[in-house]
Amino acid sequence: MTTINLTVNGKQLSATAEPRTHLADYLRDCHNLTGTHIGCEHGVCGACTLLVDGVPTRSCITFAVTCEHAHVTTIEGLDDDEIATELRAAFKREHALQCGYCTPGMMVSARDVVLRMESPSEHDIRVAMSGNLCRCTGYVGIVRAVQSVIEARRKRGAGAIPDGNRKLLGPAGSGHSSAVAANGAKPRETSATKAAASVAAAPARADANWTPQTTFVQSFTVEHPVDQVWEFFGRIGEVATCLPGASLDGEPVDGHAEGRIKVKVGPISAEFQGVADVSRDDATRTGTISGAGKDQRSNSATRGLIGYAVKQGDRPEQTRVDVTVGFTLTGMLAQFSRSGLVQDIANRLIAAFVQNLEAKLSAGEGAARAVAAEFDAGSLFTSVIIGRIKALFASVFRRR
Amino acid sequence: MKPVNFDYARPKDVAGAIALIGDESRTVKVMAGGQSLGPMLNMRLVQPDLVVDITGIGELKAVTDQGDRIVVGACVTHADFEDLRVPDVTHGALPSVASGIAYRAVRNRGTIGGSLTHADPSADWISILSAIGASVTVEGPAGSRTMSVEDYMLGALEADLRPGEILVSVSIPKLGKGARWGYYKSCRKTGEFAHAIGAFLHDPERGASRAVIGATESKPIVVAAATAFIGDGRGDKPAKGFDANATAKLLEASGMVDQIDRQTHVVALRRAIERAYPA
Incomplete structure (x- = not known):
């Protein structure tokens, strides 16, 4: 816990809170200032917008501790504000609210538009207010209210202040306080240190009616003959080592494998533990794999079904591998998705995989072949892993 | 949440x-304005042991004039550009682009360094700064390194930061007198991440002619000699000479297979060039 001091609506307030407490929670829970509403809690809906150092800020994605000694104005502090008073009258006149949930944030953003924009068109106002969502009014009344206040003020000669009177550089709320040292708390338990047994060793393909949310096709080529590649793919343990972050819990039994993969992209890191059922057809050099995995930290789960085919490449010494991946992701990671980034991340992963695969194939001519039969069951665990990663990132980055 | x-x-x-960042016994995340990291923390997509708030570092919020360029601290916000608290040396390019990032409440906290390091392909700064020819400086245990903005971004959500390094500043060249720029982003909803971005700069005085296609699935595509697309850039309407086919081929070669996606990006670049030479 940390003592957090703020000047809220002109009063110096202090309370102890955890560093993870965002500004909206700090004001509501510690100071009973419940006029600040929390909607989406990830910076999209604008309901929690309030003034920090005089400028609008999303209080749900601003941590209270980062604003130490800053000046905060909530909707409760706008009672005597000139623009807010005019806006309240206009909101009433124009029916700019129904349920009122978005209204505190709307008022703060509307006040900012009135303060900063000299003579905005209706379109300008709509663009400037687009960060605040209202599910009742259709915005018509809100836009009219803002427009009417601006017109009235400009008529009386109250001009706009484009910079909102902010003179300091840097994030609003920052820079009012001295350094804070970490308290040196021990790292929390990660999923790796928890019992690994939480993923049931049940068959991955439990539901025959399951259909994936997303499907895509990926191909790559390696500079080695088809026979060699097909045979190498039978050695699941070695194939798994070609993918950065992947490992098996043990040798697969009867086409059933268990393993894990650590994925780290940007600030996100996840460790999926999972099971996979594999089948492999030597005659057509095709196979399928059905997998399921779970990331403990984010409490997210994924299922995937992969079909693959190993084919002759353009040249005799070249092999082409076609993979079809279908997957579904559920849980926390699925809430925050950006489908557009899948290909880049998958491409980089596959590039690393192919590089490792080439190295293994070149180094392992002969020597490694003897152990092939041991791993016969799990030919395409790697593709499951690729599929899981793709599944993860396909869903993690849906556009906000 | x-x-x-x-x-x-x-x-x-x-x-x-x-x-603090060098502590390998814990998961450490650097936070500037927190406008991308905040949502990810709330959703527990990111679960750090330690958050290092760099917004108390005065040096990261300073702007210095170095003659032919300005050096802007990593924690300078989008609103700082929009409101001209950062002097404009780009004939309005950066203030204009900054004013279109997300929403005002986000711009009041979101920072230029945070955006570049988060390395979201759809973000605005990476594309416009690549067109302008900006560079970044990172500092770490082994000293500092300077590289171009487009080299700093390795791919989707990956910046070129070695262990213990942070981005400290962005160096923005002062554009020449006759320089022209254009920027266009395709969004279905105001403030959302762009589906396609086009950015264009022609600065005869500095001998720069750059075109950038952004909001791809990876780092932006930077064409350092944009004359390939628009001829020599002379004449009344250089945008007329825009070679849509060459642009589409470039996109296809970079792995953009979807035709609609390609077309959206081609149009974004064409409109950016048109905006550089308004009628």
Whole structure:
């Protein structure tokens, strides 16, 4: 816990809170200032917008501790504000609210538009207010209210202040306080240190009616003959080592494998533990794999079904591998998705995989072949892993 | 929707930040304005042991004039550009682009360094700064490195930061007198991440002619000699000479297979060039 001091609506307030407490929670829970509403809690809906150092800020994605000694104005502090008073009258006149949930944030953003924009068109106002969502009014009344206040003020000669009177550089709320040292708390338990047994060793393909949310096709080529590649793919343990972050819990039994993969992209890191059922057809050099995995930290789960085919490449010494991946992701990671980034991340992963695969194939001519039969069951665990990663990132980055 | 219970530190200088980031026994995340990291923390997509808040470091919020360029601290916000608290040396390019990032409440906290380091392909700064020809400086235990903005971004959500390094500043060249720029982003909803971005700069005085296609699935595509697309850029309407086919081929070669996606990006670049030469 940390003592957090703020000047809220002109009063110096202090309370102890955890560093993870965002500004909206700090004001509501510690100071009973419940006029600040929390909607989406990830910076999209604008309901929690309030003034920090005089400028609008999303209080749900601003941590209270980062604003130490800053000046905060909530909707409760706008009672005597000139623009807010005019806006309240206009909101009433124009029916700019129904349920009122978005209204505190709307008022703060509307006040900012009135303060900063000299003579905005209706379109300008709509663009400037687009960060605040209202599910009742259709915005018509809100836009009219803002427009009417601006017109009235400009008529009386109250001009706009484009910079909102902010003179300091840097994030609003920052820079009012001295350094804070970490308290040196021990790292929390990660999923790796928890019992690994939480993923049931049940068959991955439990539901025959399951259909994936997303499907895509990926191909790559390696500079080695088809026979060699097909045979190498039978050695699941070695194939798994070609993918950065992947490992098996043990040798697969009867086409059933268990393993894990650590994925780290940007600030996100996840460790999926999972099971996979594999089948492999030597005659057509095709196979399928059905997998399921779970990331403990984010409490997210994924299922995937992969079909693959190993084919002759353009040249005799070249092999082409076609993979079809279908997957579904559920849980926390699925809430925050950006489908557009899948290909880049998958491409980089596959590039690393192919590089490792080439190295293994070149180094392992002969020597490694003897152990092939041991791993016969799990030919395409790697593709499951690729599929899981793709599944993860396909869903993690849906556009906000 | 509450983050994990992380530890918090607010170092007073860059050296203090580097010392904290170098701690390999814990998961450490650097936070500037927190407008991308905040949502990810709330959703527990990111679960750090320690958050290092770098917004208390004065040096990261300073702007210095170095003659032919300005050097802007990593923690300078989008609104700082929009409101001209950062002097404009780009004939309005950066203030204009900054004013279109997300929403005002986000721009009041979101920072240029945070955006570049988050390395979202759809973000605005990476594309416009690549067109302008900006560079970044990172500092770490082994000293500092400077590289071009487009080299700093390795791919989707990956910046070129070695262990213990942080981005400290962005260096923005002053554009020449006759320089022209254009920027266009395709969004279905105001403030959302762009589906396609086109950015264009022609600066005869500095001998620069650059075209950038952004909001791809990876780092932006930077064409350092944009004359390939628009001829020599002379004449009344250089945008007329825009070679849509060459652009589409470039996109296809870069792995953009979807035809609609390609077309959206081609149009974004064409409109950016048109905006550089308004009728």
